[in-house]
Amino acid sequence: MSPGTNVVIALAISSIVIVVISFRNKLVYRQRRELHGCEVPPSLPQLDPVFGLDLILSRFTSLKADRRNVSLLEQFRRHGNTFQSITFGRTTFFTIEPRNLQSVLSTDFLSWGVEPMRLFAFEPFIGKGIMCSDGAFWEHSRALIKPTFARTQIADLHLDDFGVHVERLIDLIPKDGSTFDLQPLFARLALDSSTEFLFGESVQTLAPDLTPSSAESFLEAYDYGQSCVGRRIQLPKFNFLTTDSRFWKSCQTAHEFVDQQIQKALLVTSKQKQDVDGRSRYILAQELLRQTHNLLDIRHQLLNIFLPAHEAIGVAMTNIFFNLARHPRIYTKLRNEILVADLKARTLTFERLKSLKYLQFVINETFRLNPTIGTNTRMALKDTILPTGGGPSGHGTSPILVRKGDSVVFGFYGLHRMPNVFGDDVDVFRPERWEKLRPAHWSYLPFGGGFRVCPGQQLALTEIGYCLVRMVQAFERVENRDPTMEFVEHYKITTESKNGAKVAMVPSHL
């Protein structure tokens, strides 16, 4: 036989094998679907139902147009609480059904993971650690930080340090009624506080005349690097579109800066630090050193924790003031509660802040309307089942069969706008709704849920409450100075306000 004939035979055999395997897979899939009573949820209309190019493009367009959460919400409202689409040739399920969230994040936790999606996007920037691993490596990562975050007093002890940064922030706010943006100030607060907590030394971007230039370039590099990571996650197969030489340079700058901070922290033992300051402090780098002597692991874990820690409270504080500036009545009501309570900064604790009901309502309502993390995704590590949402209506209750490699996207933004849970006025900022509201489990998840729930939740809520109290004590009024009234989102892993929070603040003594 000629070589040409051999090639034809080989091609024919391969094609037959592919057809047989795909037919067999379809049959097995159908049998399993019937066995478990599964149904398929509605599909998004797609021009390219094989690879999903049109959807990938429209996703990229809404990302560029700063409408990522909003367009997903529109799809939930149009197609129901659970629907599916094809992206990169794989099925992605979108859901805001609390039972599905509970299953993926808790009861069927082991069937789902993040590593296949995140590691590739994150690794050049932060290395392998808690944010981008699954299985044994994730368990090891979580166990490393558990002893620190499990201590209930960690947030309160950290407040001594945090208070210094908040006072600096208040000093920097214009007192003459001029317009300014709170967003960059809150971003610096989050950075100053998180570097102190993680590395033992704050970058002090809020300190007068102290701002080291390396911290400025680090901030800039980190900001750019993170927005690229966000795009790398969105479009994993199109990295030529989402990364450039500035990304790699940003990774390098961020690494050098963080490595330098870690080296400094490693030189100081916790005991020495306590003696110098005459008080106990928690410094994560040193706490990790108690757990392991693997310095590379510590570096990666710190970089991983720095990612969610370094800006989340800045985004949350900006969003709170974005809303307060547009609702003067709510600001006055909050201020009354705080003034009546006659709080001294040094007596503020997690528990004391919890007892301020209206303060908690304002925080809850901001996290509901503008969740810092608007969506989250998991990939099926094996064939499994979503408990509900199957059927053509989008509100069906049949289980859904999921194949290994398929993904599920939860829309926290959409979840927090479910009228059956939060009322008919879901798009309105109304803290009072929390007087009666007790959202059912898995209906309100600003800090995620289940085994990967945010370990920094208590720390973040304490810092946010503390900062809010001090700001409201210091300023009688906050005036909106932004002609755009609606919240325009900007996605970069967290979802921040694209227009910041442009305000004028009227100091208390006037």
Ligand code: HEM
């Ligand atoms: C407003 C503040 C914050 C919000 C809204 C927030 C939200 C979240 C959410 C939704 C997750 C779950 C991600 C997932 O399921 O994949 C998460 C995870 C995480 N957060 Fe936070 N976070 C905040 C602050 C912090 C702080 C201050 C720290 C650390 C000091 C922190 C450390 C982490 C870590 C390490 C994880 C990963 C946990 C894991 O995968 O096991 N977060 N956060």
